[in-house]
Amino acid sequence: xxxxxxxxxxxxxxxxxxxxxxxxxxxxxxxxxxxxxxxxxxxxxxxxxxxxxxxxxxxxxxxxxxxxxxxxxxxxxxxxxxxxxxxxxxxxxxxxxxxxxxxxxxxxxxxxxxxxxxxxxxxxxxxxxxxxxxxxxxxxxxxxxxxxxxxxxxxxxxxxxxxxxxxxxxxxxxxxxxxxxxxxxxxxxxxxxxxxxxxxxxxxxxxxxxxxxxxxxxxxxxxxxxxxxxxxxxxxxxxxxxxxxxxxxxxxxxxxx
Amino acid sequence: xxxxxxxxxxxxxxxxxxxxxxxxxxxxxxxxxxxxxxxxxxxxxxxxxxxxxxxxxxxxxxxxxxxxxxxxxxxxxxxxxxxxxxxxxxxxxxxxxxxxxxxxxxxxxxxxxxxxxxxxxxxxxxxxxxxxxxxxxxxxxxxxxxxxxxxxxxxxxxxxxxxxxxxxxxxxxxxxxxxxxxxxxxxxxxxxxxxxxxxxxxxxxxxxxxxxxxxxxxxxxxxxxxxxxxxxxxxxxxxxxxxxxxxxxxxxx
Numbered sequence: 001x002x003x004x005x006x007x008x009x010x011x012x013x014x015x016x017x018x019x020x021x022x023x024x025x026x027x028x029x030x031x032x033x034x035x036x037x038x039x040x041x042x043x044x045x046x047x048x049x050x051x052x053x054x055x056x057x058x059x060x061x062x063x064x065x066x067x068x069x070x071x072x073x074x075x076x077x078x079x080x081x082x083x084x085x086x087x088x089x090x091x092x093x094x095x096x097x098x099x100x101x102x103x104x105x106x107x108x109x110x111x112x113x114x115x116x117x118x119x120x121x122x123x124x125x126x127x128x129x130x131x132x133x134x135x136x137x138x139x140x141x142x143x144x145x146x147x148x149x150x151x152x153x154x155x156x157x158x159x160x161x162x163x164x165x166x167x168x169x170x171x172x173x174x175x176x177x178x179x180x181x182x183x184x185x186x187x188x189x190x191x192x193x194x195x196x197x198x199x200x201x202x203x204x205x206x207x208x209x210x211x212x213x214x215x216x217x218x219x220x221x222x223x224x225x226x227x228x229x230x231x232x233x234x235x236x237x238x239x240x241x242x243x244x245x246x247x248x249x250x251x252x253x254x255x256x257x
Numbered sequence: 258x259x260x261x262x263x264x265x266x267x268x269x270x271x272x273x274x275x276x277x278x279x280x281x282x283x284x285x286x287x288x289x290x291x292x293x294x295x296x297x298x299x300x301x302x303x304x305x306x307x308x309x310x311x312x313x314x315x316x317x318x319x320x321x322x323x324x325x326x327x328x329x330x331x332x333x334x335x336x337x338x339x340x341x342x343x344x345x346x347x348x349x350x351x352x353x354x355x356x357x358x359x360x361x362x363x364x365x366x367x368x369x370x371x372x373x374x375x376x377x378x379x380x381x382x383x384x385x386x387x388x389x390x391x392x393x394x395x396x397x398x399x400x401x402x403x404x405x406x407x408x409x410x411x412x413x414x415x416x417x418x419x420x421x422x423x424x425x426x427x428x429x430x431x432x433x434x435x436x437x438x439x440x441x442x443x444x445x446x447x448x449x450x451x452x453x454x455x456x457x458x459x460x461x462x463x464x465x466x467x468x469x470x471x472x473x474x475x476x477x478x479x480x481x482x483x484x485x486x487x488x489x490x491x492x493x494x495x496x497x498x499x500x501x502x503x504x505x506x507x508x509x510x
Binding site: 010011012014015016017018019022038039096097098100101104105107108109111112113114115116118119120191194195198199202203209210213214216217218220222225228229232233236237239240 | 262265266267268269270289290291344347348349350351352354355356358359360361362363364365366367369370371442445446449450453454455460461464465467468473476477480483484487488490491
């Protein structure tokens, strides 16, 4: 026990050392102008821009807008993905009729759909939300279908013996069984939701970090770009870590298997 | 695929196309946002004949392929280097976990500042985007190589380089193919997205322009083309990967 704690301490320390040396490298690169100061601000300048943006509340507000857009789009995608995935997963008929179309739509980049969405729905927050949901839909949906396809055949027989209705089968057997797949699909979806949210903000001029970074670049404020990038990176890191943690929690009941 | 299953598979897409044709003819006639299927196909054909489609496709594919080559090579090399030592894996994982979730597309304004519009900016963003997943996959591929192989190499007094070339590389080839397929799919998506967000050439730019010029037929035609391209790239890569895995797993085991 003590031994493993020492190991993990050493691991954390060496991890922090690598991160610190990257920052030091950045410091050298900017201070000795290996890269022009126009592009690469000093770490202090980026930190100051970050601090100012958070204190005045401007960056905090934009981070909040992006977070909200990401989570809303993601939740929509998860609901739709699990529902459609479950319907396809329990029925061979639905699989044969619907799944090929989904396979056809899946490789379509969400950003390529943006112009169509703008043309049909106009430049609004709901349009961006719709495209975020569309982009984030596929990983959850396909993971759900896959999770349903791995249900132990004996459980199917049990369900038949108990005369479970199709919806009861989905809720009581299908979804719990597909949970590991669904959760990891949801994690991938969240990453995509963040990306598409930023793209939407840049194109449709919606309030958020994506637009903030674009505006900073247009006025050559490298420090502000980096402040935005740091916040985006932290947002991505935090949301992903939260999901990993809750995944572990939610799947604890499966450990015995 | 039997005729019956082909019919069932194509039923929904055909239904959607028929509906679009009907809708764009009667209720939505003269719309600036929707066009008939026939008009879209004609516009797509027209742009293929006058060369704009080919030029844009070549630009997008070139950017995606070069970015993937750059990011993939760097990712594979660094991934192998890190994966060879458990200490290096541990030490680098925090930095990787911190940098990896950064959405590559957010770098477009920054990359434009450095490179201006054009091919190099797009290549840089695609390379950044593909670097991380390939790095992580290459690292875990090396970590999973049987430890006994390293012992054999030691017993044979192989040099470090010889161990890597003779033992490590052949055993991770199937997994590297998976990494490259993942990277290639990503590269195409990122390339199109960069063009949508802020480049002045390529398929994504063409999509945005046709929407802004109120040419829905051209936009829908190109959208379908982008979809087909993505599907095709995915199919080709899967086939290559299946072939390679069959060949190499046979050779290694």
